[in-house]
Amino acid sequence: MTYLPQLKILATYMRGGTSKGVFFKLTDLPKAAQVAGQARDNLLLRVIGSPDPYGKQTDGMGGATSSTSKTVILSKSTKAEHDVDYLFGQVSIDKPFVDWSGNCGNLTAAVGSFAISNGLVDAKRLPENGVAVVRIWQANIEKTIIAHVPMTNGEVQETGDFELDGVTFPAAEVQVDFVSPVDASEAMFPTGNIVDDIEVAGIGRFKATMINAGIPTIFLNAKDIGYQGTELQEAINSDEEALAKFECIRAHGAVKMGLINSIEEASGRQHTPKVAFVSHAQSYVTSSNKHVNAEQIDLHVRALSMGKLHHAMMGTAAVAIGTAAAIPGTLVNIAAGGGERNSVVFGHPSGTLKVGAQTLQLDDKWQVNKVSMSRSARVLMEGWVRIPQDKL
Incomplete structure (x- = not known):
C-alpha cells in the first residue's frame, strides 16, 4: 500500500505567559484550513496530537495539559484601527474537539511578538528601540487587546529580567491591556446578580x-x-x-x-x-x-x-x-x-x-x-510542523 508523504506547514512554537502553543499565519495554512470548519479542526487536532486515549499527546506538539494543548491563527486585521486578528483554538486532549468559544489570555502576550516578527504589523508603527503598541482584534470574543512589546534594534526583545510565577526563567515584560472586556451592551453579570x-x-x-x-x-x-x-x-x-x-x-x-x-x-x-x-x-x-x-x-x-x-x-x-x-x-x-x-x-x-x-x-x-497585567513571551522553535496528509 502506498502512503502520501507528510504535509509541511510553516509554524512557530511559542510560550506566552504560563501557556504555550503552536502559532500559524492564516495564509500559511492549507487552503481547506484557511476557513473555519472540519478541515481546520482536523489539522489542528493532528498537529497537537489529539484525540489521545493515553492522555499524553506523544504523537503531536501538545503537552498533555490544558495550558499546552493550544493553537493560534493570526492574520492581518480586517478590523479598522487594529493590526492583527487573533483566533484561538483550545484543543481537547482526549476528544476530537477544538473549542473556539473563548480566548487564551496567556498566549495573548505572544500574539504581538509573533505579529511583529511575521510582518503582520505595519513597519511604520514599529519603533527601532522602545515599546511597540500592537492592536489586537480577538476574533473569538470580538474584543480589543493591546500588547506593549519591547523592541531593540528593530526586533522584538524577548530576553529580560521580568519574572512570572509559573514560568521558570525570566524574560522581557509584555504588558497586556484588555480593553472594554465587557461591552456596554453586554451583561457583565448574566443573571443580573452579583451573587x-x-x-x-x-x-x-x-x-x-x-x-x-x-x-x-x-x-x-x-x-x-x-x-x-x-x-x-x-x-x-x-x-x-x-x-x-x-x-x-x-x-x-x-x-x-x-x-x-x-x-x-x-x-x-x-x-x-x-x-x-x-x-x-x-x-x-x-x-x-x-x-x-x-x-x-x-x-x-x-x-x-x-x-x-x-x-x-x-x-x-x-x-x-x-x-x-x-x-x-x-x-x-x-x-x-x-x-x-x-x-x-x-x-x-x-x-x-x-x-x-x-x-x-x-x-x-x-x-x-x-484590565491590565504583565506577562512575558518568547519563541521556542520555528520552522515546519508535519502531519499526515489524510488528516485534511
Missing part, C-alpha cells in the same frame, strides 16, 4: 459570583465546597470525585449564565465557563516550594481549565478576577477584604499575580474600561 445561589442535585447549594469579563467564570467560596483555598494541583487533580463535582457545578452554572440550554451541552463547551474558588489571604507554600506570606497577597484563587486545576492562572480568568475584585459585594471582592479597589494581588498554585481593573457603575450597571 447567586447554585443548586446542584446530589452535591448541594452554593453561593456563586458568575461574571462575563475576559472569559465567563463561576466563582465559589473555597470553604463552601470543602477546601482551604491554598490547594495545589495534586490535591484536586488526583481526586476524580472532586473533578466530577466541579464539572457538574460548571455545567449547572453554564445553564444559569445562559451559555448553554441544557446540562448535556456542557461537554461540547469545555473551554468556557471556567470554575474558580476563592478564599481570604493565607500564608502558603507554592508548587515550587516558595513561601508566600499572607501579607503579600489580597486573596487566594484557584481555577480549573478543561477539567483540571490550573498550575497557575489563566490570563482570561485573571481578567475576571481583577474585574470582580473591583466590584463591591462579589465573592472575589469579599475574599479580598471588601471595599473599593483598582488592583488586586492573588495567590495561585505557582505564586502570585497582580491585575488591575478600571470599573465604574452607571445606572446600576457595572462596566469595566480596561
Whole structure:
C-alpha cells in the first residue's frame, strides 16, 4: 500500500505567559484550513496530537495539559484601527474537539511578538528601540487587546529580567491591556446578580459570583465546597470525585449564565465557563516550594481549565478576577477584604499575580474600561510542523 508523504506547514512554537502553543499565519495554512470548519479542526487536532486515549499527546506538539494543548491563527486585521486578528483554538486532549468559544489570555502576550516578527504589523508603527503598541482584534470574543512589546534594534526583545510565577526563567515584560472586556451592551453579570445561589442535585447549594469579563467564570467560596483555598494541583487533580463535582457545578452554572440550554451541552463547551474558588489571604507554600506570606497577597484563587486545576492562572480568568475584585459585594471582592479597589494581588498554585481593573457603575450597571497585567513571551522553535496528509 502506498502512503502520501507528510504535509509541511510553516509554524512557530511559542510560550506566552504560563501557556504555550503552536502559532500559524492564516495564509500559511492549507487552503481547506484557511476557513473555519472540519478541515481546520482536523489539522489542528493532528498537529497537537489529539484525540489521545493515553492522555499524553506523544504523537503531536501538545503537552498533555490544558495550558499546552493550544493553537493560534493570526492574520492581518480586517478590523479598522487594529493590526492583527487573533483566533484561538483550545484543543481537547482526549476528544476530537477544538473549542473556539473563548480566548487564551496567556498566549495573548505572544500574539504581538509573533505579529511583529511575521510582518503582520505595519513597519511604520514599529519603533527601532522602545515599546511597540500592537492592536489586537480577538476574533473569538470580538474584543480589543493591546500588547506593549519591547523592541531593540528593530526586533522584538524577548530576553529580560521580568519574572512570572509559573514560568521558570525570566524574560522581557509584555504588558497586556484588555480593553472594554465587557461591552456596554453586554451583561457583565448574566443573571443580573452579583451573587447567586447554585443548586446542584446530589452535591448541594452554593453561593456563586458568575461574571462575563475576559472569559465567563463561576466563582465559589473555597470553604463552601470543602477546601482551604491554598490547594495545589495534586490535591484536586488526583481526586476524580472532586473533578466530577466541579464539572457538574460548571455545567449547572453554564445553564444559569445562559451559555448553554441544557446540562448535556456542557461537554461540547469545555473551554468556557471556567470554575474558580476563592478564599481570604493565607500564608502558603507554592508548587515550587516558595513561601508566600499572607501579607503579600489580597486573596487566594484557584481555577480549573478543561477539567483540571490550573498550575497557575489563566490570563482570561485573571481578567475576571481583577474585574470582580473591583466590584463591591462579589465573592472575589469579599475574599479580598471588601471595599473599593483598582488592583488586586492573588495567590495561585505557582505564586502570585497582580491585575488591575478600571470599573465604574452607571445606572446600576457595572462596566469595566480596561484590565491590565504583565506577562512575558518568547519563541521556542520555528520552522515546519508535519502531519499526515489524510488528516485534511
